[in-house]
Amino acid sequence: MDENLRKLRGFREIYPEEMVARARIFNTMRYVSRIFNFKEIDTPSVEPLDLYRLKSGEEIVSQTFSFVDKGGREITLVPEITPTVARMVAQRKNMLKPIKWYSIPKLWRYEEPQSGRLREFYQYNADIFGIWTIEADAEVIALAQAILESLGLRGKYLMRISDRNLIESILMRYGVKDTEGALRLIDKMEKIGEERFREEFEKITREIDIMDFIKIKGRSSMLMEKLQGLVDDEILQKLQLLEEYLQVYDYGDFQYDLSIVRGIAYYTGIVFEAHDFRGELRAILGGGRYDNVVSLFGGEKVPAVGFGMGDAVLEILMKRENLWPSVDESPDYYIAIQGNNRIYAIKIARIIREKGKVAEVDMGGKSLSNQLKYAHKIGAKNAIIVGDEETRENMVTVKELESGKQFRLTIQEFERMLNGKK
């Protein structure tokens, strides 16, 4: 094939056997979102590039599929949907709060494709708008955990939670002015290694050994023990309350982990990431509170907390843990035709499909024995054989393909069988 016609690097062609698993997973996400009373929305796939500059700075430009359109405007394939969703909230000022929304858009990033990172991927997103208090953070984290639990991942991942206010108040206590820069550096720590991290951090301040703090991991009692007196009691109490809530929600394990800060500048409170329990993969999902973003699109300040979960790492983890769904999509009935009886066969197909069962009709050219072989190959549960006699007498011959059992029924008997009555 001509090289210019091949699919692009980092993009996916998804064949049926893979798609059916993916559809199952998306349906699970939709089901869990629904019982939590989140509503689905859909968003444009192309937006003005400025939308991301506003929220994430000039840096984002190099990571997007951006281009100049025929009208001379800088536009881009969307790399994340938070700005769009925030705009949708800002545009309809009179919506009842809280607003609980989710979506499963395709997103695009112009980065080097590698394990768990594609240029085109699906991302489940959920947000709550309109609640300032930790109750919303708890509901969002519980939703994330409930989805992972429903996918069979309980015990296979760890939810790591932190609070930007907590880190910031430690930094400020030690006189750090550039807290933004310090957070960005902490975010990169795992990537650049401890040694280089220390070197870089000393350029910001020599007043603290920040590693002492970043390494704090555990439940809120641990935070109390190590941080009481160092940070506002209010922050610690909030984290204690969040812990209580998540224990009652009871969708999976979690711990506080002060090394979690999230790279993106717009987070204003709780931040969290879920990682596979072995710690081998990128984050499965990440999110946090971002109370200042909606007001960028309108006057009013609307608090917000949410998360995003791409499908690439999830797929790797689920496959590693043998949790990737294998779904049986084989047809219930294959209708094999003998002689010139296609019209009657189509009638039978219609009857089967009307009952919500899957029917495939032979499309011609094969002998009866080859039709039956084909029915076996595609995993059909039953074959229906339609010949002159069946057509004349308004009967069907049913062959159960696994047992080989074969029997004849009148159309009425067959319909009763389809209805589940023998």
Added chain:
Amino acid sequence: MDENLRKLRGFREIYPEEMVARARIFNTMRYVSRIFNFKEIDTPSVEPLDLYRLKSGEEIVSQTFSFVDKGGREITLVPEITPTVARMVAQRKNMLKPIKWYSIPKLWRYEEPQSGRLREFYQYNADIFGIWTIEADAEVIALAQAILESLGLRGKYLMRISDRNLIESILMRYGVKDTEGALRLIDKMEKIGEERFREEFEKITREIDIMDFIKIKGRSSMLMEKLQGLVDDEILQKLQLLEEYLQVYDYGDFQYDLSIVRGIAYYTGIVFEAHDFRGELRAILGGGRYDNVVSLFGGEKVPAVGFGMGDAVLEILMKRENLWPSVDESPDYYIAIQGNNRIYAIKIARIIREKGKVAEVDMGGKSLSNQLKYAHKIGAKNAIIVGDEETRENMVTVKELESGKQFRLTIQEFERMLNGKK
């Protein structure tokens, strides 16, 4: 809001009340595809521009969202998925035939947005690969009709079917050499008007009054009557057989209509379009047989027939006919909290959600009476009131919001109620 941050023209933000209708429609499409034993696939949203040049010529370039990527390559948002799907078939030579695939991708076209035409839209697509005979055409057309029937549109649309071989053989009979050009012109007839069409057509040939043929509409008996002796009997017999099949499939009305030729050059046989019965809108769907496309991507020639159906015209028609779904997404239970009993309320939410029912828990800050007012406003079917007494005694107070009826249950009784047992 800054003009540079607004959504682009021809793109959509879909809020929950619209999304839930759309999701219902997509689910209907998936359901019908499934009982016909079509399998879902997914395709890249960005492809090399050459992919469409190959199939549709240079003309396509002006109608696509195409651009030069950071690697200097001409790429585009996909305007249709047939080339991608054909490539996917060509790449896996050993797949069992027939292959029956469907998908519901987003597609993009750089055209002036207008009624029924957006720059970004969803398009349901389905194809059968591997069958040369009219049986596959019948199955694909029946699938299209079955989807429209399931959406409530039986009687609200007309399936118009033609055959390129038939038109071509008429044209050739009268010595037309540029059959491609003639077909393109016929395709434009409704747009440019009869007068201009005649003028243009006379430049191609003065041998026939082509309008005599284009105006032929009806069942195969009508074709027989008007065309016997003018075209190969084989063509007419094929159309007669197709008619017989579609009558037995019985998913809706159809007629032959020789004005249907489809604009795209790659069709090689049967072509069809469904139009609203009043003929006010653009085509609801369109498709046909394209036996030469797969071989462009590999050695083997694989026959194919399929169709695409965008969501924009469908939405206009369904709304006009009051068939646009209105779906109740209100929560089953709103849990209102009195005093300091949130932990118990979250427990109740978990129990409700475990049963697959939708629960929303108050997130704080409102008085009980305001919580109940809010529960009414969001259409909750029931409120659960959780106060000190309920928490202490492991009870729930259930208030049916429509009737106002209120009663107290133990947790066990409540669980039985959730299970549907009183």
